[in-house]
Amino acid sequence: MTTEQITDASSRRHALAATLDRKVSYRPGRYPRTEVLREPARHLVNRFSYGISPQLAAEVRAAGGHLAWFDKQLATAYDGSADNLCDWWPDLHRESLDLWNRTSGGVRGGWEVMWDYGNRVMMRRMVSPRQVLEVMTEFWENHFHVATNADNIFVYRISYGDVIRQHALGRFEDLLKGASTHPAMLMFLGNAGSTKAHPNENQGRELLELHTVGLGNYTEEDVKNSARILTGHRADLYKTWDPYYSAQDHWTGPVQVMGFSHPNAEADGQAVTDAYLSYLAHHPATARRIATKLVKAFVSDTVPASLVDRLAATYLAHDTAIPPVLQALVRSPEFKSSVDKKVRDGDEDVLATYRVLGVGVKKPRSDASAANQVYWQTASLGLAPLTWPRPDGQPVDNASWSSPTRALASMTFHWDMINGWWPGDAVSFPRPRSWMPTNRSRTRPMLFRDLVDHMSRRLLQRPSTADLLKACCQAAGLRPDAPIRRGAELFEDAWPRVVATILDSPTFYQR
Structure with a gap:
């Protein structure tokens, strides 16, 4: 279209929008051929x-419902299938010393x-069939x-992520032991250089x-003994980068942390560490802390004590x-009554946009390729995943992700994706006309109100509303009963605004 045609079309839309409210009924369309999950299923699968x-x-x-699908996702044993799901970054397979020497x-x-x-983290989350595993790994x-951007943590961080994924749907005790003694954690929190002389x-x-019982359940003396127990777990920093246990650096002598006590007489304190971590994993305060965090992440910012x-x-x-x-948790009445009470954070917004739009990501050919841009895109919404500077992990509460700045950033991101502007390499975007339902007669036009309902079902997994229809009519400059054919002018210039109206609606930010 020429500049004059675009200007003329825009003027006509504004003129029509000014009169729509007075003359048009915004009764939502109905296009049930585009199936949606029922609310309980949509709620669980969204979370x-x-x-x-x-x-x-x-x-x-196909699984027989949302609970059957969820149970199947939990029961499928971890088999390493996600490890090489997007094996497009060869440096992620290098050993610690090799990474260090190259750097x-x-x-x-x-x-x-x-x-x-x-x-790779983002791509795994985007395309993995083990969605519950990916969510729990996060x-x-x-x-x-x-934090992946901590000083020199890159030599250990890749294998650390694999350990978390391996135990994400297993036992917390195993997960606690694997994470606590991994060189990435030892280095990040200073234990890799801890000695008996200076714990x-x-x-x-x-x-x-942070990891177990929580504030208010221990004393400063407990902290000192906790540090003493962990001495000896080391890593050969800036040399071979190999993790090892140093008996000569282990503090010996009786230790007591809350209800845990041990003579700790042996130079090799690995058995003490193992017993101590097992004690913490089974402590009632740890059980409550884990339960509380799960409720905050998957139910509500307001934590019901009875559910905990x-x-x-x-x-x-x-x-x-x-x-x-x-x-x-997912079978509790508290979970069932928490529909739409959580806000998608930046990670989820980016991934959901790719997934519901049906954007295809291919093997990267350059830095500009989509697989190498998705992390930048997420960072543009406020925070690159896994880079939160403090050891308590990035926020999951609604307030942290509900600022005007985040909303504007999301709108900009949605607009880029809908128009196919960014990323622009090794990626495929759906063409506007492809959104017309394929299970309808090609000879008959489709009312715009029904097209909006179809799009709402595809992108939001729910029928359209009067408010959404009205907004889409204003965005397109069309009446609700306007007939739409595959070759309609709508798909030439106004279509991105219609899709953006749906993705920028409050419903899309809810999960």
């Missing part, structure tokens, strides 16, 4: 996936490797947070405050196994 694509909705129906030799910086890691990577209290404190009590009891009754707790 435990990164956006409900038509394929995922079909998978839920110190000026071949490729560690921050670039971590950017690869961030892109939850635990936040709980046991090790570093940082990890000993965060182990209690029940989930904590389930956790302890099942030897810290995570799946039974999640099964109890």
Whole structure:
């Protein structure tokens, strides 16, 4: 279209929009051929996936319903299938020493490797069929947070993420032991250089405050003994980068942390560490802390004490196994009544946009390729995943993701994606006319109100409303009963505004 044609079309839309309210009924259209999940199913799958694509909705129906789908996702044993799902970044397979030598030799910086890691994290979440596994891996990577942009953490961070994924749907005790003794955690919280002469209290404190029992359940003396227990777990920093246990650096002597006590007489304190972490994993305060965090992440910012009590009891009754707790959570009345009470954070917004729009990402050919841009896109919404500077993990509360700045950033991102502007390489975007339903007669036009209902069902998994129809009419400059054919002018200039109206609606930000 020429500039004059665009200007004329815009003027006609504004003129029509000014009269629509007085002359038109915004009774929502109805296009039930485009199936949607019922509210309970949509609610659960929204909370435990990164956006409900038509394929995922079909998978839920094929499983026999949302609870059957959820149980199947939990029961499928981890088999490493997600490890190489997007095996497009070869540096992520290098050993620690190799990564360090390449960085110190000026071949490729560690921050670039971590950017690869961030892109792979996002791609796994986007395309993995194990959506519950990916969601819970993110939850635990936040709980046991090790920032990917911490000094030189890149030499260990890749394998640390694999350990979290391996135990994300297993037992919390195993997860706690794997994360606490991993060199990434030891280095991030200072334990890699802790000695019996000078115990570093940082990890000993965060182990209690953040990872297990929580504030108010321990004393400063408990922190000191916690640090003493962890001495000996080391890494050969800036040399071989190998993790190892140093008996000569382990503090010996009686230790007591809350109800845990041990003579700790042996130079090799690995058995003491193992017993101590097992004690913490099974502590009732840990059970309540884990239950509370799960409720905040998946139910509501306002935590019902009764639900925490029940989930904590389930956790302890099942030897810290995570799946039974999640099964109890999604079947609780508190979960069922929390529909649309959580706000998508930046990560979920980006991923859901890719998934519901049906954007295809291909193997990257350059830095401009979509698989190498998705992490930048997420960072533009406020925070690059896994880079939160403090050890407590990025916020999951609604207030942190409900600012005007975030809303504007999301709108800009949606507009870029809908128009196919960014990213612009190794990616495929759906063409406007492809959104017309394929299961309808090609000879008959479709009313605009029905097209809006179809789009609402595809993008939001729910029928349209009068408010949404009105907004789409104003965006397109069309009446609700306007006939739409595949070759309609709508798809030439106004279509991006219609899709943006739906993605920028409050409903899309809810999960």
